Amino acid sequence: MNPIQRGVFALCMMAAGAAFAVNPVSLTIDAAKPGAVINKDVYGQFAEHLGTGIYEGLWVGPKSKIPNTKGWRNDVVGALKDIHVPLVRWPGGCFADEYHWRDGIGPREKRPVKVNTNWGGVDESNAVGTHEFFDLVDLLGADAYVNGNLGTGSAQEMSEWIEYMTSDSKSTLANLRRKNGRDKPFKVAYFAVGNESWGCGGNMSPQYYSDLYKQTETFLRAPKQYRPKIIASGGNGDDVTWSDVLSKELKKQTYGITFHYYTLPTGNWDTKGASTGFQEKEWISTLSNTLRMDTFIQNNSAAMDKHDPEKKLGLLVDEWGTWYDVEKGTNPGFLFQQNTLRDAVVAALNFNIFHAHADRVRMTNIAQMVNVLQAMIITDKDKMLLTPTYYAFQMYVPFQGATSLPVALKDNPDYSVDSLKVPGVSASAARGTDGKLYLALVNTNPTRETEVAVNVAGQGIKSATGKLLTASAMDTHNTFQAPNAIKPVPFNATAGADGKLTMRLPAKAVVVVAVE
Numbered sequence: 076m077n078p079i080q081r082g083v084f085a086l087c088m089m090a091a092g093a094a095f096a097v098n099p100v101s102l103t104i105d106a107a108k109p110g111a112v113i114n115k116d117v118y119g120q121f122a123e124h125l126g127t128g129i130y131e132g133l134w135v136g137p138k139s140k141i142p143n144t145k146g147w148r149n150d151v152v153g154a155l156k157d158i159h160v161p162l163v164r165w166p167g168g169c170f171a172d173e174y175h176w177r178d179g180i181g182p183r184e185k186r187p188v189k190v191n192t193n194w195g196g197v198d199e200s201n202a203v204g205t206h207e208f209f210d211l212v213d214l215l216g217a218d219a220y221v222n223g224n225l226g227t228g229s230a231q232e233m234s235e236w237i238e239y240m241t242s243d244s245k246s247t248l249a250n251l252r253r254k255n256g257r258d259k260p261f262k263v264a265y266f267a268v269g270n271e272s273w274g275c276g277g278n279m280s281p282q283y284y285s286d287l288y289k290q291t292e293t294f295l296r297a298p299k300q301y302r303p304k305i306i307a308s309g310g311n312g313d314d315v316t317w318s319d320v321l322s323k324e325l326k327k328q329t330y331g332i333t334f335h336y337y338t339l340p341t342g343n344w345d346t347k348g349a350s351t352g353f354q355e356k357e358w359i360s361t362l363s364n365t366l367r368m369d370t371f372i373q374n375n376s377a378a379m380d381k382h383d384p385e386k387k388l389g390l391l392v393d394e395w396g397t398w399y400d401v402e403k404g405t406n407p408g409f410l411f412q413q414n415t416l417r418d419a420v421v422a423a424l425n426f427n428i429f430h431a432h433a434d435r436v437r438m439t440n441i442a443q444m445v446n447v448l449q450a451m452i453i454t455d456k457d458k459m460l461l462t463p464t465y466y467a468f469q470m471y472v473p474f475q476g477a478t479s480l481p482v483a484l485k486d487n488p489d490y491s492v493d494s495l496k497v498p499g500v501s502a503s504a505a506r507g508t509d510g511k512l513y514l515a516l517v518n519t520n521p522t523r524e525t526e527v528a529v530n531v532a533g534q535g536i537k538s539a540t541g542k543l544l545t546a547s548a549m550d551t552h553n554t555f556q557a558p559n560a561i562k563p564v565p566f567n568a569t570a571g572a573d574g575k576l577t578m579r580l581p582a583k584a585v586v587v588v589a590v591e
């Protein structure tokens with residue numbers, strides 16, 4: 076919002092406040108009952124060799140006129156550092172199951188050019204390979220999540236990739252890594268065996284996959300201090316079979332089982348819905364569909380509880396986000412879509428769900444980081460803009476590594492359109508690593524503001540200070556002509572003399588505050 080829009084917005088808020096009649100939603104935070112720690116990796120990102128997600132969006136090469144460090148764009152990397160990206164998953168996705176790591180090492184001009192058969196059939200230069208990826212995570216200060224190729228690869232190929240990356244011996248592969256410029260082993264935090272093995276990763280059954288996984292995992296040898304946490308590729312949507320079978324078969328040697336769920340406004344893959352210019356019925360259907368994540372996590376977690384009641388295995392939602400019809404005039408294989416206030420609300424609702432399941436959900440990766448699906452950043456040649464989703468991630472940074480706290484909402488009327496309804500307010504609270512109490516709130520209603528009376532059990536409150544993200548239209552988004560059409564503004568609320576704090580949330584808004 077520019078200053079004029081902000082002024083108009085404030086006046087509208089005052090006017091709306093004067094007319095405010097309904098009872099506030101009542102919210103109680105139980106700060107004396109800390110729950111599970113919200114793993115910082117819940118705020119992970121996914122970067123696939125897909126469209127302009129890596130090439131152009133992140134990687135321009137060291138000779139580019141666009142300012143870069145070792146080929147990675149300084150502007151994009153700088154913005155991503157500001158949201159404390161904790162880890163990056165690479166190289167896919169579906170791409171991972173056709174990626175052969177040897178294609179991406181050694182002098183770049185000698186690397187083979189392949190066809191990216193999954194994503195638009197374009198040339199894949201292999202300019203970004205293992206060493207370049209680790210440059211990126213080093214620049215970001217993030218952990219590396221490498222996805223292995225089970226579909227067209229082999230246990231041998233994955234085992235040799237692990238040796239290449241992590242061996243501190245004098246083996247031929249470790250020396251090859253040194254010859255290619257890296258003396259010390261790379262720190263591979265996570266390594267996954269395949270991706271979507273029920274679909275693009277090989278159309279396997281969970282039982283067949285679990286046998287292959289066990290065989291592969293046996294040979295993923297690395298020095299103890301460099302051994303990645305190994306991840307099994309699980310199911311998606313409302314199918315819990317993969318979580319059931321894999322948690323039974325793999326619990327001894329596995330960090331976690333993945334789960335994918337994408338939010339489509341219509342729920343129909345043929346006509347998913349537009350990213351902008353949508354009506355209120357697609358606002359609510361998008362929110363209603365995204366909230367299914369909660370049920371999916373509960374169901375998968377329950378399936379895993381049967382075999383892993385101590386919750387040793389994580390449920391890792393390593394692909395999630397909105398998936399719309401591609402923008403007209405763009406390559407359909409590039410999955411480029413606009414990103415609006417609705418996406419920020421979707422992100423915040425999912426964060427609140429992930430926090431509520433912090434005991435099982437130890438990592439999630441939004442799809443994807445730049446220029447693809449629900450992106451943080453959109454680029455056009457040397458320009459970049461930050462999306463509303465970026466700002467949602469920025470506002471939620473205090474939740475990384477925080478300790479979740481129980482939140483009870485009362486008198487929280489549903490927001491409804493026709494037969495669809497969703498809770499009017501979504502909330503999450505946590506004790507941050509800085510000791511402060513953080514509260515995140517979402518008003519899902521795009522036309523009505525709401526009031527939330529905040530109470531911290533056994534404790535008085537003085538104020539709430541933080542950031543608010545909202546805009547005039549449901550599909551407000553940033554463009555290269557208007558890059559600041561939507562961005563967070565300061566938000567403050569002060570308790571009355573009675574020590575009660577009421578927060579007024581504008582329609583269609585995300586608010587994150589420190590409560591003192």
Ligand code: AHR
Nearest residue numbers: 167168169170270271442
């Ligand atoms: O994120 C795009 C694609 O969606 C990924 O490559 C695949 O794993 C999923 O189907």
